[in-house]
Amino acid sequence: MLSGREPESRVLAFRADMDALPIQELNQTPYDSKHPGVMHACGHDVHTTCLLGAIRILNELRDEWQGTIKCIFQPGEEKHPGGASLMIRDGILENPRPQAIYGLHVYPHLPYGVVGYRAGQYMASADEIYITVKGKGGHAALPHQTVDPIIIAANLLTSLQQIISRNCNPLQPSVLSFGKIQGGHVGNVIPDEVRIEGTLRCMDETWRAKAHTLIQKHTRELCQALGGDAEVEIPMGYPSLYNDPGLTEKFRQLAVATLGEQQVKELDLRMAAEDFSFYTHQVPGCFFRIGTSFQDQFQFPVHNARFDIYQPAIGIGVRMFCAIAMQPLSGE
DSSP: OEEOBSTTSOEEEEEEEOOOBSOOOOOOSTTSOSSTTOBOTTSHHHHHHHHHHHHHHHHHTGGGSBSEEEEEEEOOTTSTTOHHHHHHHTTTTOSSOOSEEEEEEEEEEEETTOEEEOOEEEEOOBEEEEEEEEOBOEETTOGGGSBOHHHHHHHHHHHHHHHHHTTSOTTSOEEEEEEEEEOOSSTTEEOSEEEEEEEEEESOHHHHHHHHHHHHHHHHHHHHHTTOEEEEEOOOOBOOEEEOHHHHHHHHHHHHHHHOGGGEEEOOOBOSOOTTHHHHTTSOEEEEEEEEEBTTBOOOOTTSTTOOOOTTHHHHHHHHHHHHHHSOOTTO
16 A cells, blocks of 8 residues: 555556466577476566566655555466456445546557557457366277267367357457367277366456357257267356546546647557456456557567566556656645
């Protein structure tokens, strides 16, 4: 907790996530990972550094800004159920409750010195899907004596895409993807079951709930129609990320005043997920991006073994956190 003048005049929250990813880093820098198989491939170390830098400056200038800032250093952003949901459950948004929350994220698609924003819906929800297709195994030469879960799974994977194409409003972004299918051990044996794993990503929470029901119903009915059965699990993951329009517009104006009109860019919708979304469903939130590429030369995306940033970009993150804290209260 960080307090300036008149601590009770307003309460803001700044969030920085901290977790790394299970990736073997291929960079060779003075600050690369010292732990084999683990690296900061999504820039969370940058986020933490930005907030620590802002804390140091704001503490030294505490007589020049008003209110209280809750500084949230959050673990577990990369893994379900999301560290944000657990911290909210444990009361991070209470005593005192912030009137607004801000978070930032590195963005290698923007050059150093540029910040990105988007009001309203910005990032998608993300739900993991686990399906077990159950059949009856046997000899590959005697398929009539089996219920082939591989054939059932093949039909299921293609037909499930119609859940999106024929049930979701074409103007409503939604993505159903399957990244893992596993079944059988050798080519001449039909297995008993096939495991399928994927994700569902939506921008609309009402459609998201409907899609869960449709996927479960379609999967069970198709598998049963082909002589097998299915188990379906779709645990609720991260909700969609909603940037409060009024708060985001104030941030845009502040960013323009701080960095200049040409350095502030509106972002496109993004179908990836971010657990900052949990906060935005509790209090007004603004999640923004800081450009991290050198001279607009994009090299490697986040979650890549060679991901890195242009180091001066950290200063932009620090500067924006400080600017948010030091903006005058309404009416001043």
